[in-house]
Amino acid sequence: MPALASYDAVIVGGGHNGLVAAAYLARSGRSVLVLERSWRTGGAAVSDEVFPGVAARLSRYAYLVSLLPARIAADLGLRTALRKRRFSSYTPAVRGGRPTGLLIGGGESRTRESFARLTGSDREYAAWRRFQAMTARIAERVFPTLTEPLPTRAGLRALVGDDAAWEAVFERPIGEAIEAAFEDDLVRGVVLTDALIGTFASAHDPGLAQNRCFLYHVIGQGTGDWDVPVGGMGAVTDALAGAARAAGAEIRTGHEVTSVAADGRTAEVAFRGPAGDGTVGAARVLVNASPQGLAALLGDPPPPAAEGAQFKVNMLLRRLPALRDPAADPREAFAGTFHIAEGYRQLAAAHRQAADGSPPATPPSEVYCHTLTDPSILDPRLAARGCQTLTLFGLHTPARLFARDNEAARGALLDATLAAFDEHLAEPLAGCLATDADGRPCIEARTPLDLERELALPGGHIFHGDLSFPWAAADAEDAADGGSGARWGVATRHANVLLCGAGAVRGGGVSGIGGHNAAMAALGR
Template identity: 55%
Template sequence: MSTRSRYDAVVVGAGHNGLVTAAYLARAGWSVLVLERLEQLGGAAVSQQVFPGVDVRLSAYSYLVSLLPDRIVADLGLDLTLADRAVASYTAVPEGPGLLVERDEGPATAASFRALTGSDAELAGWRRFYGRVATLAEDLAPTLTEPLLSPAELTGRLRDPQLWHDLNERPLADVVADELTHDVVRGVALTDGLIGTFADVHAADGLAGRCFLYHLVGNGTGRWRVPVGGMGAVTGAMAAAARGAGAELVTRAAVTALEPRADGVTVHWTDDDGTAHAVDAGQVVCGAAPAVLERLTGATPGPTADGAQLKINMVLTRLPRLRSGIDPAVAFAGTFHVDEAAAQLDAAHAQAAAGRLPDVIPFEVYCHSLSDPSILGPAERSAGYQTLTLFGLHTPAGLFRADPVGTRREAVRRVLAQLDARLEEPLLDCLARDASGAPCLQAASPLDVEASLAMPGGHIFHGDLSWPVAATPEQVGTWGVATAHPRIVSASSGGTVRGGAVSGLGGYAAARALLDGR
């Protein structure tokens, strides 16, 4: 329960961005109240015991960290450990050993490329392409925690402005094809332009290019790291920083309306008993999606982009054996690609765009517990349990609306059959059982994400991503968080210029805008 009738700032939503804003403002001496609708802090970045009787805390929604700047971790003194994965990816193919890409390239990577493609040419193209991407990441990452640059200013900071131009202006498929020719290898690269985004990689609309960029520039390395303790450890550290600085964090507090005035905002909310409350704020920071903010201020929400992912959480008694013969502890240590060759991505997009669930759903799988067994309870760890997270592409929310349960069930059936085709044993034989004897498998469509987290259309980025640069001359030098109301700033992924993934960038920008007065 809030203890004051007026605060310098009220933060709507205790996801990672809202918590980052609250911590920065409280550390600067502001009185801060954070109101969270759910009973748990953290938004989509939480750890949960999903299966009754199974002591495993899964990262229920988001599951890896890349874009969270080291600067935010240092500024807020976050007690957080992010572990590197030894394997970047493994791609299972119908015949042959598949494609193994180590995090730090060694002989196994070179041998794998040679076995798949028959020569060293594709690996040379891979090295050239990702060498250029690495240079862009090193140059671009520092700008994400600075006021917005103009396009010309940003270009002047880049050693390879041509790659930036190509990602902006050309279809991602063409940019990738400049260096990569093998269908499987091109698909591995293209998936970074599709995670969480329903995009046509052959379109010049920049949608896939923006998604690709955000997946490759984090902290100047683009590495996706494992949060030790699960995603809840990330937002738990952020909440501790905010609370330790004096911010008040209230859960089960549903904001129902915002009334902006010239001198502040009245925030209306209800607690878990349904009791109505009102508190005044000098400033409001909205960590919720832009469509939610529009509803809270009495505006009619405009159209929003749908999410396009199928998420499946699993707990296994053991990792399944693979037909390729590769050690499962290697194959699942990084990102395990299934049916994500370039042609398969194209076919799935075409079917989904036509309103059909793809016959073959591209997806990838990841095992958190190989890198971080701390999420397993003592008995589960002793017994050798492991976790798997499956993330399906090209499954937009619209496909599920006519029959949410039936379509989700069919999507799960298809991806499990596709995964079984790569295994020496049925996945069902490896799944742990919960207290009632049911397999430990939990699936969520975009509609399920929307219902749980109030993300319109289940879009994990709250909407289409933006290029991390000023879109107008008026935005240059600002933090890109302005809304239609001078006393309300956005901190959400879709409401700020630089959002997407568990980054804290939106929350950082909102705090800096208020503290800097711009």
Template identity: 55%
Template sequence: MPAPHDVVVVGGGHNGLVAACYLARAGLSVLVLERLGHTGGAAVSAQAFRGHEARLSRYSYLVSVLPDAMIADLGLDLRLLSRRTASYSPLSMDGRATGLLVERPEGDATRRSFAEVTGSDAAYEQWRAFDADVAGLAAAVAPTLMQPLPREADVRAAVDERVWRELVTTPLGLTVRERFDDDLVRGTIATDGLIGTSVSLEDPSLVANRCFLYHVIGNGTGEWRVPVGGMGAVTTALRDRAVALGATVLTGAGVSRIDTATDGTGATVTWDDADGRHEVAARHVLANVAPWVLRILRGEEPEPGTKPVGAQLKINLLLDRLPRLASGVDPEVAFAGTLHLDEGYAALEAAAADAAAGRLPDRIPGEVYCHSLSDPSILGPSAPAGQHTLTYFGLHTPSHLFEGPDAEAVKAEAVRRALAGLQRHLAEPLEDCLARDADGALCLEARTPPDLERELALPGGHIFHGDLDWPWASSRAALDTPAQRWGVQTDADPVLLCGSGARRGGAVSGLGGHDAARAVLEARG
């Protein structure tokens, strides 16, 4: 049996590695157990297509919420790049192909594009006014993310009352419909409230509002950046730093049980590897797994109705060249940022209604990204000229659509509909641009929520481990313990959440791991 450790981290995803870095740096004995043969969880890069060197960010693909202060604090060898285009939304208008361009930084081309697409000079001013309101909210929230949970009243006091009402207490869809006249502009704004979830934008649960908030507050700007070397570079930087600081990281170590001591002074973790079954005791166990999975590891039987429901379709492609768009816009401009497909407001709501009724949307709203335009290093040194990666992320494709005897057929149809959404705006067949692997097959791979559950142990394939929560505490929330103050508590004192299921979890942010580590250090004095 290994010697007892101060802390055992269950799960070697990026949050678990963040926690390991902070705790090892403080001098604690830290053991990280990862069931897969590599660390990183969803933040990994992989050589997906035989015969090509390109390493794709197979699951997660952009970084926003990860604080620059955390990168500096841990001394990570990690570089993030800005994309030169924020977004491009192609559409057909009066039988003519055009599109809404948003530059980074915005300039005259953006203003002209808004006027052309909407037929109004007011649309861009509405956009800028809303952006300023969002920036005000981000400026109040972002500085709190590496501090103990603030009270809701304190955050609210730092935000304009109208902005708080429109973005926090009123369903996002209602606010967007009130603030904007154009359907495409409404959808381009509102889609940030749907990444990783499937709900009407007007749902009173405010799920979309919370999702929107996390997508616009990163480092106070909400900018989504490309990690040089792919998402695997994030994991590599964290793993290397954790090991250098003294943490022990084991892969191929699948945890099967977490038992807490009857006196609440510690816990025992049972895990298996190629050499058999092992047990290790620790004062603290940090669970870098979904809360639904944690309940199973602690011997509970969670009710099926409580299982999270993921709702996204991810397609990775490798191309010999970027396809030409029917609008005539330069592909290196259109694909450099987020290319929105079928994401007008009405289309988003129609797709949400289809998904809620158990139907695959006829037109799946989705977004396309070309990370190799920002970071060509992911293609490899021998990549042929013109080669690029494309990533498609589709919305409103909940996990239950891909269950049952016809699951593979539904998946194939979902991929067909998703790519048809892109093809409608191209001036040439997409298939003619796709590369082929060493076996002659098209370089295309797709991942549905059940695929993520099987490959990454994400219950329901939910990329956030469940619906996101506000990154602050309510006025009545108990904040008596370090775990409560940092939003990582469970019903067993020695066990803390340290993944996306923590209060400030979700996305590639490192906040779940940071907060769990801070709670442990505060508890130890």
């Protein structure tokens, strides 16, 4: 079938990275077509009214923003707002038979006092400050490179300029640095969680998948801050879609790309849309899909399988639950990240159990409340009644645990996760849940297999696969396109097909970096 039209660039997938790429290319005068299989843009970064008859727009899949560079927002004229959280985290604990906890944030004096209350001395707080200073130095130096051509490994090491920090984060399993820096098991666990979000690995995994995950979780904006998107995550991707359209990009939703044929100079993209099958020509194709999805479109052998390892639970509450720790204010504890069963030894035990094929007996997870920072996602009547949202993100729950019976495993894990949560509450969480129009509790859970089905994430992996260190491969200059795609970390085996999704080097998270870098490669910059 002859191509119906031809564009300078066709972008496969209208997730946030595809929209960023479309906006940059269109602003540079290129003709751009975005083809998105869903009825809307945004991919995993969308807002939904999850519960029937309840006017609360939750960030259903992705929920916080750290890695989206201010540079991209400024270049594209985005008018989205991000708000700082007043507190970083609260971790409940039991010491001496009494409930207590570690509150980080609210000012230096409050954080120091909380460390002292938990550990009985200032040692762990001093160690915390030193460790945070180390990651801050790395963040300040590494984050700006994410929107530049890939440095070499040696070049990035020289830029970091701190041999001890380089060894701790880039060379040796992060567990070694954590154990050397801290003595308290709970403090060690709080630090380690940044290495395990969406990544199934132990603190001492020799492959360093946990280190790569840790790196991207502590360098955002050059500070490591994780901010709340005002209006929810959908507000961010709606703004990106608006920027792409305003620049002249054409966006067609409900159009699923079925194949891509390329010869290095031109390409033909086949799709299935509301009006039937069609094809379109392109000088370049930018694929905002996983490496597995890219291989399927090109008819190539698939890369190694990816496996997600997270459990996502969305909730709407009538009110926040009271905590067993009498010194903890729920409005402070849930304003940041509320850690559950994430002591260092607890995390290790959960990983061992999952690696052996069993769900963690006490599932580790973390919870945050969007509406304490941004109540705008709630109907004013819900906000006036004191309703709050809670988002729970479970760790060490690999897709393999759900392969036999996803629905049954989901229900059992939800029960175990809520039981672990309840251990730190003065009242059962179930009694605080709001109900929907049909009288059902406002709670939904999503496993890796659910994410694979709903979002085409391979194995439910939120990063499309394990993250990569942000440096160039040794053969980047010898790539088929003269090195442009390889130098930006977005190359495929076809010179005019680029990977612009989370599976690109420096992909993962809601960042737009994959889209920016693919656009720069396509423009030859």
